[in-house]
Structure formats: structure tokens, C-alpha cells
Amino acid sequence: KAANLHSEAINMTLTAKQGLIRIHPSSAKMYKGTYSGDVSLDVRGKDLVVSMNEKLSGIQAAPLFKDLADMNWIDGTGDLTAKLTGHGNTMTAIRSSLRGNIGISFLDGKIKGVNIPYKIRQAYNLIKGLPAPAAEPDETPFTSMTASATVKDGIVDNRDMKMDTPLLVVNGEGQVDLGKESINYLVKATVNDKLADTAGEAMTKLKGRTIPVRIQGPFAKLKYK
Secondary structure (H helix, E strand, O other): OOOOOOOOEEEEEEEEEEEEEEEEEEEEEEEEEEEEEEEEEEEOOOEEEEEEEEEEEEHHHHHHHHHHHHOEEEEEHHHHHEEEEEEEEOOOHHHHHHHEEEEEEEEEEEOOOHHHHHHHHHHHHHHHHHOOOOOOEEEEEEEEEEEEEEEEEEEEEEEEEEEEEEEEEEEEEEEOOOOOOEEEEEEEEOOOOOOOOOOOOHHHHHHHHOOEEEEEEEHHHHOOO
16 A cells, blocks of 8 residues: 555565665556556655656556545546656645646546436426436446546646547546645536437437536535536
8 A cells, every 4th residue: 555545466676876766667456457657756855756657557447536536436447647746745745736747548437426418407307397307326427538637736637538428428628636636627518419319308409519517626525517
């Protein structure tokens, strides 16, 4: 266990000289996938300086993000790359100072806490004076999701998220503040023309149109509008 992340079958080579430490090559099994990385630690100054170039392949997102940042809003199998630097003497301080780039790619998963198609049906029925749709689980299944982001002072800035679901094509952009553990994100959901007619009046009437959904708040209590 390191930085609250769990792993096994760990192999690493560590070299150290005059306060400069490098862990490379390194590999491990974690979250049902694999890890490879190159991490450098500079302990010559007042604060620890960390540089990392890491890759996770075939990992399970839900337990990883839960351990990493107490996030519980995404599930799926995928890959993650990160080239980051940070400084500080606690994990909170390091997360708040991170800079660099990350990339993610997930398959066959779900966004937990919000059912975007249901929210669209709910809003449509309310506007039209129709009965509320039958309750559904608060999750949005997806077949694939990709995104890249820049990181500055612990704030992850993403502008190119794309997610394909059985009923929607979803694009998104926004920020995740790792230090404050909060999110401010805009999702734009376009109803799939080919499947709309099989999903009720709301989707039939809205097929081909784009509906914005704002997601914001702390990780533990996200709000959707």
C-alpha cells in the first residue's frame, strides 16, 4: 500500500545519490490490471518534489479512484497515463500542486450518481405536463469513454471528453479540483437518431438534439442540473 493505492507482485529498481532518488524500471499488478512507471523524488529542498511518468493498463476504475481520491462516480475497465510533477510533504499538498498531462480510455462502464437519459426524460415530461417516468438506477452505462487533460496546481482541465452510450453520444468539458476534491463539468448529450424511436416520447421528439447537463460539487455530493 502506497499513497492509499494497493498493489502486488511489485518489481522496482531504486537508485539514490545526494538526495535524488529514482524508481525505474518499476512494475506491479493492481486493480486487476498492470502498472509501469518512472518516478523521481528530489528531497534536497524544504519540500519533497515528485516527478512521475506512469501507465495503468486494464485496470478497474471504481476501486482505483476510490482509493486515489475518494471518488465514487465512475466504473469500467481501461487505461490511464499520467506525466505529472508535484511538491509538498503530505499527499494533500502534493495533489494540490500537481502539474502535467493525463489521458484516460475506458470501455464498458458506467457513470454513477446520475442517469443522463432519465434526467432528460424527467425534464421533458415536466415541461409537457406528463407523468414522471418510472424510476431507474442513478447511473449512465457507456460502451466507451476517452478524455485527455492538462493539470495545473492540482486542477484537472479537460476539453475533449467523449462517451458513447446505447442511447446518447456525450461530449464534455470542465475541471476537477484534486485538492478540494470537487468538480465543475458540463456534459452535452446528443440523442442517438437510430435508437431514439425505441426509447419513448421524450427521446423520439429530441432525437438529434443536444441537451446540456451541468455536474458540480464535492465528490461525495455531486449535483446535476
